[in-house]
Amino acid sequence: MATLEIRNLRRIFGPTRAVDDVSLSVDHGELLCLLGPSGSGKSTVLRMLGGFERPDAGSILIDGENVTNLAPERRPTGMVFQSHALWSHMDVFSNVAFGLKLRRLPRAEIRTRAEAALDMVGLAGYGARRPTQLSGGQQQRVALARSLVLEPKILLLDEPFASLDQHLRERLREEVREIQHRAGITMVFVTHGQDEALALADRIAIMRDGRLEQVDRPEIVYRQPSTEFVAGFIGQMNMVDGEVHGGRLHAAELSLPVSLAEGPATLALRPEDIGLHRASGEAGARVMRVTDFGTHLSVELHTGDRVRLRATAEPGAEWAAGMHAELRPRKFAVYREGKLCALPLAPGSGELPASIQSLVADQTRHAAGT
Numbered sequence: 001m002a003t004l005e006i007r008n009l010r011r012i013f014g015p016t017r018a019v020d021d022v023s024l025s026v027d028h029g030e031l032l033c034l035l036g037p038s039g040s041g042k043s044t045v046l047r048m049l050g051g052f053e054r055p056d057a058g059s060i061l062i063d064g065e066n067v068t069n070l071a072p073e074r075r076p077t078g079m080v081f082q083s084h085a086l087w088s089h090m091d092v093f094s095n096v097a098f099g100l101k102l103r104r105l106p107r108a109e110i111r112t113r114a115e116a117a118l119d120m121v122g123l124a125g126y127g128a129r130r131p132t133q134l135s136g137g138q139q140q141r142v143a144l145a146r147s148l149v150l151e152p153k154i155l156l157l158d159e160p161f162a163s164l165d166q167h168l169r170e171r172l173r174e175e176v177r178e179i180q181h182r183a184g185i186t187m188v189f190v191t192h193g194q195d196e197a198l199a200l201a202d203r204i205a206i207m208r209d210g211r212l213e214q215v216d217r218p219e220i221v222y223r224q225p226s227t228e229f230v231a232g233f234i235g236q237m238n239m240v241d242g243e244v245h246g247g248r249l250h251a252a253e254l255s256l257p258v259s260l261a262e263g264p265a266t267l268a269l270r271p272e273d274i275g276l277h278r279a280s281g282e283a284g285a286r287v288m289r290v291t292d293f294g295t296h297l298s299v300e301l302h303t304g305d306r307v308r309l310r311a312t313a314e315p316g317a318e319w320a321a322g323m324h325a326e327l328r329p330r331k332f333a334v335y336r337e338g339k340l341c342a343l344p345l346a347p348g349s350g351e352l353p354a355s356i357q358s359l360v361a362d363q364t365r366h367a368a369g370t
């Protein structure tokens with residue numbers, strides 16, 4: 001187990017501030033997901049943590065020791081790269097065993113540990129193959145085994161499952177979670193899949209243009225995104241430009257109580273937080289399309305001034321294109337100049353939607369080791 005601390009990290013490539021003043025700490029055995037759009041600096045942070053990139057400023061501490069200038073092999077870190085880099089002239093077993101051989105461990109121990117690592121990623125019996133004889137997903141799992149076998153204190157994973165199909169990705173995600181709990185490895189996991197982050201992370205750090213936007217537990221990031229960027233990036237969100245007058249935010253046809261100074265503001269509403277009620281005649285918003293996902297209906301609406309909104313309704317609810325609905329937001333957030341400035345005045349306990357609830361429940365089960 002190890003703690004990781006990043007202080008004011010910076011890396012500049014010509015005109016690009018790839019990583020700009022990033023500070024962050026990761027606790028013993030914690031799994032932190034770095035999430036953000038392409039080019040936001042995730043891989044650059046990870047490469048600096050692993051020692052493959054030199055920071056222009058800032059420091060990296062592992063268990064309190066400054067490792068900023070240590071070579072990769074002198075750090076207690078293991079890294080699985082974004083594009084799997086296996087040695088093509090070696091078979092799978094030798095790829096996995098290589099690091100152990102460098103450590104001059106006894107042959108029998110090398111064999112046992114390398115085979116156990118291959119077994120762990122579901123590739124028992126593949127030892128004699130060449131990397132070119134494996135699928136992309138299998139190669140990615142060899143890369144994972146190659147890092148795990150060295151039992152690093154901190155494992156750095158750069159979108160390790162990006163090239164895999166959904167089913168395999170979910171299985172390996174479970175696998176990683178289990179390994180992390182069993183071995184107590186601290187992990188930093190880069191992804192640009194928000195579902196992956198919500199399902200895996202103890203905490204999520206969201207990056208944008210080299211900077212951290214928010215670092216919080218998944219349900220907080222989902223429920224209280226601290227910036228408009230995060231609100232739009234995680235999960236589905238309706239964003240409606242509006243204006244505050246006399247203690248109310250007026251956005252599209254909605255009018256909601258807020259305690260904010262007069263002026264423009266943006267209303268953010270999750271689809272599952274919009275209650276839909278049948279409106280008489282042409283009042284309210286017009287239903288444009290209804291999609292039945294089995295677990296819920298997704299209802300697309302146009303308000304009078306043609307703002308598009310998406311709401312969810314109970315399965316079996318009788319909504320159809322052409323109907324009119326009155327919108328009653330149960331929860332909402334308000335942003336001004338990109339920053340969160342108001343949550344609903346009557347918040348309630350804030351139930352998470354079923355999809356997120358099950359993700360969080362999975363996580364809690366794993367955390368409890370059951």
Ligand SMILES: Nc1ncnc2c1ncn2[C@@H]1O[C@H](COP(=O)(O)OP(=O)(O)OP(=O)(O)O)[C@@H](O)[C@H]1O
Pocket residue numbers: 013016017018036037038039040041042043044045082192
């Ligand atoms: N060696 C380099 N030379 C010049 N620019 C670089 C270099 N490495 C990264 N960059 C730039 O730094 C920025 C951050 O890149 P990085 O690879 O960290 O992004 P990322 O968040 O991992 O993106 P992706 O999700 O696409 O992998 C990008 O604008 C990228 O073009």
Ligand SMILES: [Mg+2]
Pocket residue numbers: 042043044082158
């Ligand atoms: Mg990357």
